[in-house]
Amino acid sequence: MGDTDRRPETAEALIRTLYAEHGRSLLAYATRLTGDRAAAEDVVQETLVRAWKHADDLLDGKGSVRGWLLTVARNLVTDRARARAVRPAEVAEVEDRPPVEGDHSESVVNTMVVMDALDQVSPEHREVLVQLYYRGRSVTEAAKELGVPPGTVKSRSYYALRALRAVMAGPEAEVAR
Structure with missing residues (x-):
């Protein structure tokens, strides 16, 4: 044992x-x-x-x-x-998704890194990034969904991407600046 x-x-x-x-x-x-x-x-x-x-x-x-x-x-x-x-x-199975093929671990790791980084930005920034990049909405659609003006969505997305890059770069990037 x-x-x-x-x-x-x-x-x-x-x-x-x-x-x-x-x-x-x-x-x-x-x-x-x-x-x-x-x-x-x-x-x-x-x-x-x-x-x-x-x-x-x-x-x-x-x-x-x-x-x-x-x-x-x-x-x-x-x-x-x-x-x-x-x-x-026994019953007709509907396959509407592609079969699992090959090793796609790199894309999975990248997804997990981005998910972890998204957890570290502000809720407002996260909401904008989710609307624009994960749900594929336009600035106008995201603004309507979030209840803010389109200019606010543009501004938040700019600062959200900067914050996300900083989080993903890690603390060693801060020292290098």
Whole structure:
């Protein structure tokens, strides 16, 4: 038996910490892969169960914990897709999303970095960026949605992008200036 059997409180604390630190990103990633929030929640739960079972490997400090979690989640989604593909369909399944193909970890990491950076800018800046870049709205549409004049949307987007760049550059960029 592994160390996790002798230290269940350590493994449980690890899972709580993993969920607190990576749960949101993991759910966003799984939702993107599955296209279904409920299925994504199942994938996150199973990923955390596997993390609990392999707590010793995660505690040894080798490699990226987030990378490990994302890999497990991707493998679970892939395994589920393969299982659906080999079993006969009892009811016609509608596939309106592309199958999971290849390794797109770089785009996932970039998305997570941007999501983390968005959490660090002001709510007003975040709202404008979400409206313009994630929802694809024009300045006029975003202004209407946010209940502010179009000039305010333009100004906020300018300063929001500056703030986002500063957050993403990190503290070492501040020292270099």
